[in-house]
Amino acid sequence: MSIVQSGTPNYLKMINKRKVLQEIMDGGELYSRASLAKALKLSKPTISALVDELVLEGWIYEKESMVAARRGGRKPVQLFFNKEYKYTIGMDIGGTSTEIAIMDLDGTCILHRKIDTQDGLQKDFIHLLVDEVNSMLEAKNISHAKVLAMAIGAPGITDSDQGIVMEAPSLEWLDYPLKNKMAKHFPFPIHIENDVNMAVLGECWKGAAKDKSHVVLITIGTGVGCGIVINGELFRGGQFAAGEIGYMITNKDQASQGFESVFEGYGFLENQVGGPSIVKQYKRGMQGTKFSAEKIFEKAIEGEALAMEIINEALDHLAVSLINVAALLNPECIVLGGGISKSGYWFLPKLQEKIEQYLPEQSRTEVMLTKLPQASLIGATVLCMKKDALLSR
Secondary structure, rough: OOOOOHHHHHHHHHHHHHHHHHHHHHOOOEEHHHHHHHHHHOOHHHHHHHHHHHHHHOEEEEEEEOOOOOOOOOOOOOEEEEOOOOOEEEEEEOOEEEEEEEOOOOOEEEEEEEEEEHHOOOOOOHHHHHHHHHHHHHOOOHHHHHHEEEEEOOOEEEEEOOOEEEEEEEEEEEEEEEHHHOOOOOOOEEEEEEEEHHHHHHHHHOOOOOOOOEEEEEOOOEEEEEHHHHHHHOOOOOOOOOOOHHHOOOHHHHHHHOOOOOOOOOOHHHHHOOHHHHHHHHHHOOOOOOOOHHHHHHHHHHHHHHHHHHHHHHHHHHHHHHHHHHHHHHOOEEEEEEEHHHHHHHHHHHHHHHHHHOOOHHOOOOOEEOOOOOOOHHHHHHHHOOOOOOOOO
């Protein structure tokens, strides 16, 4: 869609057209042309012209109500958003696996596939991704023209303006021009974002933080990721590195003594609460064991002494990080995601107690668990819509 200069008649028309479409999209009530004009305080001829245009383009459709008008006569014609007029493609590139989904404009998954990232990196990864996307579109008989945009989440510091993955250790990418490489193969817009930034958009739309404007999402798996939404918008920082809380110092004495990093480039907090760190600490006390972090959590819940000691230490570090984040940003909620969230029912009260112990009432925030197993893919739809001139809010 071409850019319309602000202040011109076409710009005002675009603003009103966006208002009409988004009022119908929100779906708070069923609208006729007349009731829509009243709700938006626009003239009936203006609304009628905009609705005609949106119907012609395919964004909305009209359908006769099943219920007759109160005073009899013709049944009212109501307006509906066509969520399948366009589709989005979401891609979440993880260090282990890459997930791809075709979504409609209501965030419903039409088709989902997963591929092995590390295996793909040994080959031509870009062509592998391109082939997979085209295969999925063909399977659902969706042409390139029906795709609104594609949003790709990468695990690292990402220049979302230029579409460059500046640093992603798990992929061994440094200043990797991901957008340019993908754009050679597709005619629709492509947006690149940090994977946790994309996920927090999903949480705010469909997840635990639905309808909240100030949200922090912290994901804990191999490392620690963080996405921040302030006033309903992503906060990326000056060099796109906001939210890199894996480098947060949560114990100055331990940090000053130096610490052994599980992976090169990982920060202090990641080396205290990340899955590999928990496993490494447990192995020191249990020689020859091959437990996952999830299993060690289970053992801690069962009351095993060593597992409890290690997990409680990790939770202390996590609590300090949450207190610092809450004190600095004062979010409405902090959402926890990643592998650690599976055991959240057990440790969440411990974290909440720490927050209430060390923060004044005005700084306290609710800690919640993610409700979305594919938050990044849902967030990809949000990102695509935010970048579109007609759908952006």
